[in-house]
Amino acid sequence: MTDSALSFLKRLHPYDVLPDRAFHALWKEVMFRTYPAGAKIYDLGEDMDGLFIVESGQVTVRDENNNLISQLGRENSFGERGLMKGGTAVTSAYAQEDTRLICIPPGAFHKLRADHDAYRRFFDRSRETEKTDALSRFDLTRVQVATLMVPNPVTCAPTTTIQNAAKKMQDKRISCLCVVAQKKLIGILTVRDLSGKALAQGLPPNTPVSDIMTPDPRVLSPSAIGSDVLHMMMEYRLGHLPIVEAGKLVGIVTQTDLTRFQASNTAGFVSEAARAETVDDLATVTKRIPHLLVQLVAAGNRHDVVTRMITDIADVVTRRLLAMAVEKYGPPPARYVWLACGSQGRQEQTGVSDQDNCLILEDDLSETDLAYFEPFAQCVSDGLDACGYVYCPGDMMATNPRWRQPVSVWHDYFQHWIKSPSKEAQMLASVMFDLRPIGGDFSLFDGLQAETLKTASANSIFTAHMATNALTHGTPLGMLKGLATIRSGENRNTVDMKLSGVVPVVDLGRMYALQGELDPVNTRARLQAAIAGRVISESGGRDLLDAYDLVAQTRLEHQARLIKQGKAPDNFLPPTKLSAFERSHLRDAFVVIKTMQSALMQGRGVLG
Known part of the structure; x- marks a missing residue:
């Protein structure tokens, strides 16, 4: 049996890449353990005897709440997390059937990690995460807005005179004021507003800032990332971006704040797309996305950062196409929100992406109003296809009348799918739970999303069907x-x-x-x-x-x-x-x- 165990371990990665001398030194220290079905191998909080390798049998590993987290068989190893966290077990392990284990003592395990890179890399799965954390201070694609922003920005009331506002900005040596009423951000006043609106138009000094401020400014949350700031500034030509959390103003980011960081090379894509005059101009931008993907991966960016940045470009392209559709067909006769689903909805687009989208319209529209959105949607989808976001094979697009409906119809859709979870309903619900608003009036979607989640989670039959579908x-x-x-x-x-x-x-x-x-x-x-x-x-x-x-x-x-x-x-x-x-x-x-x-x-x- 010892010879077969020796051969077994010698073939198992990463032991198969150890030098012969290191392997034979290890072999002298390994121990063998046998456990009958149902026996405890170790409990949470116990001192670890070493790293375990399943030679035969089955092992279950459970967390602190006795939830199953792993079911292991021949060749699987376990216990490394405890060894790397001070030698104390962070899980519990049990033999599911009669089991034979090879045990590598803690000293031998740590020596192999210290002496052999391949062995260390195999078990040290946190290495890349630590590397990412170390780099996060220097890369806009990795830094959160909470790190970039200036907290507690200087504010003023909407009734403040432009003269007093200018004096406050001069005294504080700042380029903007956040205008707040009843603890809620209602506008932003910049030096450009004072020069371009107040001074240029010869407004009297006692003019209230509410007359020249930018009302309802675009905002981000502290959990956004630095490239979100850069992209929004590029797309909307902003120099100042308030940061709001739970409706409360918590900070502000200016272009000056970004100079400490190396700008993401996706910013150029966003800027070009936001200013494109034609669909061909947009297509010229999106044709370079595959090359961008290569660059981002080669630079060591994590997958979720890469896909987030690529999706940002798709979002800007979509909003530019929406604007082109308005230019072509005139102002919309009613409120609408354009939503993406699928990988764009989840902000997970890669180098292979089709388009999945829909339109939610406000209620009580006339047939004439509804008719406006048919060529409108076609214009946007055609533009997306020309830009490489090919038509959805399943026709999950706003060009399909089924996915271009008023809020009340969408409400009925979701309620029907939840109450009658057929195969089609499960599929459609899966797609629609990934919806994310891209352009238009986002408020049309807010209530629908919250209500649907609450209703769906309370329906045990629906969740069971969805679990099966998953x-x-x-x-x-x-x-x-x-x-x-x-x-x-x-x-x-x-x-x-x-x-x-x-x-x-x-x-x-x-x-x-x-x-x-x-x-x-x-x-x-x-x-x-x-x-x-x-x-x-x-x-x-x-x-x-x-x-x-x-x-x-x-x-x-x-x-x-x-x-x-x-x-x-x-x-x-x-x-x-x-x-x-x-x-x-x-x-x-x-x-x-x-x-x-x-x-x-x-x-x-x-x-x-």
Whole structure:
């Protein structure tokens, strides 16, 4: 048995890349443990005996609330998190059946990590996160607005005279004042307003600032990122951007504040798109997106940063097309909001994106008013297609009358889907829960979104159907150690990193948002909110976040690799293009995703 165990460990990554001397030194220290079915291996808070490797049998790992977070079989290892956090167990482990384990003592484990890079990289999954944190201070794509903004900006009342406002700005050596009434931001006054409106027009000194301020200015929240500030300033030609949280003014960011940081190279794209005169001009901008993706990936940006920035460009392109449609057909006869769903709605666009969108209109419109929006929607969708955001194969677009309706109709849609969760209703609800307003009057959507989440989460039959629907996309795990690939067709011997990789986590994130009535639409933000809201356990959620990051990053790097080769990006990754190290980690990620799918199916994904 010792010889077979020696051969087993020698073939297992990362032990297969250890020098012979290091491996044989390790072998002298390993211990063997056997456990009958149901036996405890260790409990949360206990001192760890070492790193465990399953030679035979099955092991379950549970968090502090006894929620299942991993189900492990032959070749899987566990216990490294406890060893790297002071040697105290952060989970509990039990033998699900008669099990034989190889145990590597703590001293040997830490020595291997210290002496061998491949071994350290295999277990130190936080390395990239730490690197990201270290870089975040210097990159607008990584820094939050809360870090950039000047807190507690100087304010004035709307009745303040322009003379007193100018004196206050001079005394404080600032270029703007936030105009506040009843603790609510109602406007912004800048030096340009004083010179271009007050002085140029010869207004008397006692003119109230309300006469020349910019009312209802555009704002961002403290959780936005630096590139959001830059993009909004570029698109709307702003020099000052108030920061508002829960309706309260908490800070302001100016162009001067951005000079400390290196501007993202997506800013040029946003600026060009916002000023494009024709659809051809917009298409010239979007044709460069694949090259931008390569640059962003090569610069070491994380997948969610890259996709957020690429989606920002799509948002600006959409808003410019909406403006072009208004220029062509005249002012809209009623309020509307244009919404994106799918990857654009989730701010997760990559190098391969079609368009998914819809229109919500205000109620009580005449047939003439409704008719206006038909060519309007067609104009925008045609423009998106010309810019590379091809027509949705499923016709999920505002050009389809079904997805161009008044608020009351949309309300009935959602209520019907929730009360009668057919297959089609589940599919449509899944798409529509990812809606995000892009242009128009956002207030038309606010109440609808909140009401739908509340109604849906309270309907146990609907959530059960949605959970089942969320499990339709399986992970590409083979029976043995390898990855299961597509068996036939033009994509033979590849893994679909979208349908089998990213989509299962997108589905899980959507379910957690539904269960917890969570507002975020972005998948990563949903997972973080689900952890914070205790919809899922912290340990299970963190593992799922790590798994999602690895799968999504691998997919993005595959697309960048194809683009560099002069090929069109796709989602079909040949595992042979990965190293043994990368394949091993990717398989571990799929095991985590499958485990969380199983927990959802068994009702253990939610904390009671």
